[in-house]
Amino acid sequence: MQHRTVADLMTRDVVRARRDTPFKEIVELLARNDVTAVPVVDELDRPLGVVSEADLLRKCSAQADPSGHAPLPHPEAWERAKAAGVRAEELMSAPAVCARPEWSVVEAARSMAAQNVKRLPVVDEAGRLRGIVSRGDLLRIFLRGDDAIRDEITRDVLGRTLGLAPSGVTVEVHEGQVTLGGSVEVSSLIPIIERLCRNVDGVVSVSAHIGYRIDASRTSPTGA
Template sequence: MAERPWHSGTSASCAKRRSPMEWEGWPRRGREGLIMHMKVRDVMSRQIVSVNGCTPFRDVAEVLHTHGVSAVPVVDGEGHVLGVVSEADLLRKEEFREQFYGEGYRPPLRVRLRERIGSPGRSPAVKARGETAAQLMTAPAITARPYTSAVSAARLMSEHGVKRLPVVDDEGRLEGVVSRTDLLKTIVRSDEEVAREIRDDIVESALWADTSHVRVSVADAVVTLSGTMPRRGDVLTLVRMTERVNGVVDVVDRMAWERDDTPEDG
């Protein structure tokens, strides 16, 4: 068992405003846009823990329990990732279930379904008899590269039902670990940041309308839009754009308009 630290190493004028259609296509910092160009290296943890193939079962279990992680990479003497041992791998052994989870524990439905349809690596029965990390691990490991986009890493986690990905260099050596929590940090922003983006990038830049009477306030990620605009269509566009900004949980529309230019229903 080896714990290995890794050190890392103004208001726009009307002439600059974009039409709503143009705004839909330009590089934005919205819910998808902020992390679109974010790389795994920007959010991964370099202070990581790993085990080697000979690490005993009980020591692997202790690593997960002590460090509060759901999985740990298995590496060789040169740091190449051989596989990953997860809680799901260890829970196949009754003694681990009883020591850390109590009698009667059943793995999550997701884990049971993966076992039923089959997954790469050793069979559950073989893993249940395993005594070392090499015998227990899932191999090959699902990994990411430092230059993998955060979006792609999130997709990998979702597709394979994992919470953590080892990050490896081009030679397969361990450089870090990226978790769901790390990725979530990329979409957590302060109320001030959210309000500034809405004012600068939408209210003052993206709408072909008089926005001089629009007010924006944000509290606990809930945006309140108030004031007046010339047309109802402009208000609907403003609300729709605001809903797409990264970090916005909800939008409260208190806007008024001078003219209803939207088609009548029916």
């Protein structure tokens, strides 16, 4: 089975800022390129941090409400520093949480969840920026068609990996949801089939209704 990597999904033409890029220019970069954040890089194009719309909006949220309806906030020291920032290095969230091109979708998604970030700059072996991958990019694997998913399960999972006859296990896929039927020789093979199917790109869920001839839980090992 072949899994798509971060390199397959990332945006390669990355809009970036430098340490000294001013506040207004960053806002213009976001608007002009229809993005919600930009990595901030050093002179060697290595990511230092990321400036997002949320970082920039602290400038607004720290101000008094002209209508007088919203109470004046009492931000933390780091929030006050960001609100007062005028250059990228003062506004960015740092350090940058980065990914590598060879990472799997699972690895990138787990990193985003663990670090509570929405995007990851992608760097090469030298730490230089090579792309950026967002949550939306990772979710693109679920745009894969049902026919492609079914073909991979039938050909690669059941055939090449497990060596099962095409007529043994039936595969139906609807909206990424896989339903397995048919029968196998030994019951212990069923959870293996389920696990391998779940690992196929684009699979949302797996439901197995597979029969078996031998119940592995009832067989006892033979003694010497």
